[in-house]
Structure formats: structure tokens, C-alpha cells
Amino acid sequence: MSEMTIQMGFATSIILFCIGLFTIVSKRNLFKTVIGLTLMEGGVLLFLVIVGYIPNAVPPIHPAMAVMTNPLPQAFTLTAIVIGACDIALALALIMKVHRHYGTVDIDKIRGLKG
Amino acid sequence: MKSIFAPITLRNSVALVLVSFVGWWLWRGLLPFASPAEALSGAAAHYVNSAEIETGARNVVAAILYDYRAFDTLGEITVTFAVVTGIALLFSARTLKVSKEGLSSLAKRGMALMAPFILLYGASIVLLGHLTPGGGFQGGTVLATLAILLCIVYGTGKRGSQMNFKTKDVFESLGAMLFLGVGLVGLVLGTGFFSNLAIGYPQWTQGSIATGGHIPVLNVAVGIKVGVGLSSIFFSMAKVLEVGEDDEL
Numbered sequence: 001m002s003e004m005t006i007q008m009g010f011a012t013s014i015i016l017f018c019i020g021l022f023t024i025v026s027k028r029n030l031f032k033t034v035i036g037l038t039l040m041e042g043g044v045l046l047f048l049v050i051v052g053y054i055p056n057a058v059p060p061i062h063p064a065m066a067v068m069t070n071p072l073p074q075a076f077t078l079t080a081i082v083i084g085a086c087d088i089a090l091a092l093a094l095i096m097k098v099h100r101h102y103g104t105v106d107i108d109k110i111r112g113l114k115g
Numbered sequence: 116m117k118s119i120f121a122p123i124t125l126r127n128s129v130a131l132v133l134v135s136f137v138g139w140w141l142w143r144g145l146l147p148f149a150s151p152a153e154a155l156s157g158a159a160a161h162y163v164n165s166a167e168i169e170t171g172a173r174n175v176v177a178a179i180l181y182d183y184r185a186f187d188t189l190g191e192i193t194v195t196f197a198v199v200t201g202i203a204l205l206f207s208a209r210t211l212k213v214s215k216e217g218l219s220s221l222a223k224r225g226m227a228l229m230a231p232f233i234l235l236y237g238a239s240i241v242l243l244g245h246l247t248p249g250g251g252f253q254g255g256t257v258l259a260t261l262a263i264l265l266c267i268v269y270g271t272g273k274r275g276s277q278m279n280f281k282t283k284d285v286f287e288s289l290g291a292m293l294f295l296g297v298g299l300v301g302l303v304l305g306t307g308f309f310s311n312l313a314i315g316y317p318q319w320t321q322g323s324i325a326t327g328g329h330i331p332v333l334n335v336a337v338g339i340k341v342g343v344g345l346s347s348i349f350f351s352m353a354k355v356l357e358v359g360e361d362d363e364l
Contacts, residue, residue, distance in 0.1 A: 002151050003149060003150060003151060006149045006150075006151055007146070007149045010142070010145050010146075010149055011142065014138055014141045014142055014145070015138070017138075017141070018134050018135070018137060018138040018141075021134050021137065022121075022130060022131065022134045025126075025127075025130040025134070026121045026126070026127045026130050026131075027121065051148075052159075053151060054151060054152055054153070054154070054155070055151050059248065060163060060174075060175035060176060061173055061174055061175070061246075061247065061248065062166070062167050062173035062174070062175065063173070063322075067154060067155070068155070068163050068175065070155055070159045071159060071162060071163065071175040071176045071179055072158065072159050072162070072179065074176050075176045075179040075180050075184065076187075078176070078180065078250075078252055078253075079180070079187060079188065079191045079252075081252075082191060082195060082252055082341065083191060083194050083195075085345070086194060086195050086198040086199075086344075086348075087198065089198065089202060089348045090198050090201055090202060092352075093201075093202045093205050093206065093351075093352065094205070096352070097205055
């Protein structure tokens with residue numbers, strides 16, 4: 001029963017990752033590429049938290065009645081969420097500068113320009 | 116033929132085939148690892164069993180982030196600082212233009228009523244981080260949300276939300292230096308970088324706010340840093356949107 005839960009969790013994170021990957025490859029607007037990057041990061045972080053799951057466990061706060069889930073993936077996911085937000089902000093700032101320089105955010109048109 | 120998700124071109128069809136192959140490959144590779152463990156093992160078992168005794172904090176995630184693995188948290192706030200510096204460098208406009216009035220006076224009244232409660236909520240998440248779920252990162256994000264809300268509701272004009280940018284730079288550096296200073300106390304006294312209870316911080320009753328050694332102080336430092344950093348990313352971008360088409364950046 002709980003093995004089925006973990007398998008569905010894995011499947012969700014893999015589907016999120018693949019949707020993000022397809023968005024990065026197939027969209028022409030650079031902002032939609034950044035949205036695909038966000039989806040990929042969300043899928044990987046979800047997978048990281050699911051790995052630490054133990055059946056019938058409680059969150060890792062100390063007055064605990066049962067066995068606790070693994071706190072290590074949760075701690076590293078916190079750090080990774082903040083770093084993900086920061087790198088998305090930097091990517092968006094660079095896209096704004098690209099728009100100011102080229103006048104467009106369509107990647108097919110930008111590839112054709114020289115300098 | 117117009118499709119909903121993406122135009123049907125050769126590149127998109129090839130991409131769809133390759134991405135589904137990647138998805139199938141990941142599923143086949145990860146399926147043997149989908150059996151749940153029965154108990155914790157390794158470092159996690161040690162952290163869960165001895166977090167309250169060795170660090171004095173009840174939130175095991177906070178004990179890992181600020182005591183056992185505080186060095187990784189130092190790397191993370193360095194990354195945040197570098198990103199905020201890069202964005203401020205990209206959008207280095209020197210003056211804040213007076214061009215936005217903000218929302219209606221009804222919205223301003225409502226925001227004035229709610230702002231102290233949001234501030235209290237964010238501060239309580241930061242300060243009680245070693246006892247309940249939460250901590251510096253989560254509370255700092257709530258505080259940054261408050262700053263962004265004030266900027267949107269009151270506008271950036273002369274009568275709007277007056278933000279002094281020198282104060283913001285001082286606070287961001289203050290957060291980083293507080294974090295490093297607490298780590299260096301252990302180095303100076305000879306017990307190790309970021310050592311917590313080995314220095315001899317006093318502990319009061321278990322479960323009260325004055326436990327955990329230097330974990331509350333690190334929570335406050337990270338809360339200041341994340342709050343100021345995320346809101347200054349927003350202010351750098353908001354300045355750009357008002358500067359206009361004819362200004363040099």
C-alpha cells in the first residue's frame with residue numbers, strides 16, 4: 001500500500017521533470033523557457049523529499065509519538081528552494097536585458113541577429 | 116493546424132519523442148528504489164536521536180541546518196548574496212522615479228491594518244524556528260512578501276513607501292556578518308567553526324525559546340538576509356519598469 005504511494009510520488013516527479021524539459025525545448029518565448037526551468041526544479045525537489053519517506057511516520061519535531069521521517073532531505077530541499085528562486089530571478093533579469101538590447105524575446109529571431 | 120500546447124513542427128515532434136524516452140528511462144531506473152525503508156539509518160538516525168540533547172533544539176531540521184551542517188547554510192547565503200549583487204549590478208539605476216501612485220485609498224487602509232500582523236507572523240516563524248516547523252528561510256520569505264506588498268499598494272512616489280536603499284544594503288551585510296561572526300566565535304575559543312553547545316551557551320528549560328545555543332541567532336541572521344535579499348531583487352526590477360525607454364541602463 002505505501003509502496004504504491006511512493007511509486008505514484010516518483011511518477012509525479014518524473015512527469016513534472018519531463019513537462020519542464022519539453023517546455024524548455026519547444027517554446028520560442030524566453031520567459032516560457034524560464035517557466036520550464038521552474039517546473040524541472042520542482043520535480044527534482046519533490047523527488048528529493050519523497051526519498052526520505054517512512055510509512056506511518058511523523059514530521060521530525062521532537063515530542064514525537066512514532067518514528068520520524070528522514071530530516072536530511074528536508075533540510076537540503078530548503079536550501080535548494082532558496083537557491084532555485086535566486087537563479088530564476090537572475091535568469092529573468094538577464095532576459096530583461098536581452099529584451100532591452102534586441103527588442104524581442106523570441107529566440108528564433110535572436111539567433112539570426114549578429115551582435 | 117493550431118494545437119493547444121505547442122505548434123506541431125518537426126522540432127517539437129522529435130523533442131516529444133526524446134522527452135518521453137527520457138521519462139521512460141527515468142521510471143525504469145528509479146523503480147527498484149521505490150521500496151520504503153523501515154527505520155532511519157546512518158547519519159539521519161544519529162541526528163534524530165541526539166538533536167535535543169546535543170543542540171537543545173526540538174526542530175530536527177533546524178538543528179541540521181544551523182548546527183550539524185551550518186557550513187552548507189553558509190554556502191547558501193553566499194549564493195543568495197552573489198545573486199542579489201548581480202541583479203543590482205544589472206539594474207543599477209541611481210534614482211527612484213516618482214511615477215506610481217499606488218492603489219486606491221481603500222486598499223491602502225486595508226494594508227495599513229494588515230501589515231503589523233504579517234510582520235508579527237513572519238517574525239514568529241523566524242524566532243521560534245528551533246521549536247516548531249519554520250526558521251530563517253521561511254520567515255524571511257514572509258518578510259520579503261510584506262515589503263513587496265507595501266511597495267505595490269503604496270507606490271514608489273514621494274508620499275509612498277519610502278525605502279532608503281542605503282539602509283537596505285547595511286541590513287543585508289549585517290545578516291551575513293552576523294552569521295559568520297557566530298561561526299567564528301567557536302574558532303576563536305578553540306572548539307571549532309560553528310560549534311554550538313561545546314562553547315557553553317546557557318540553556319533554560321527544554322522546549323522554551325531560550326534553548327538551542329546559537330540556533331535562534333543564526334535563524335535571525337538568515338531571516339534578515341533572505342528577507343532583505345528577496346525584496347531588493349524585487350525593487351531592482353521595479354525600478355527598471357519605471358525608468359522608461361529613453362534612459363540608459
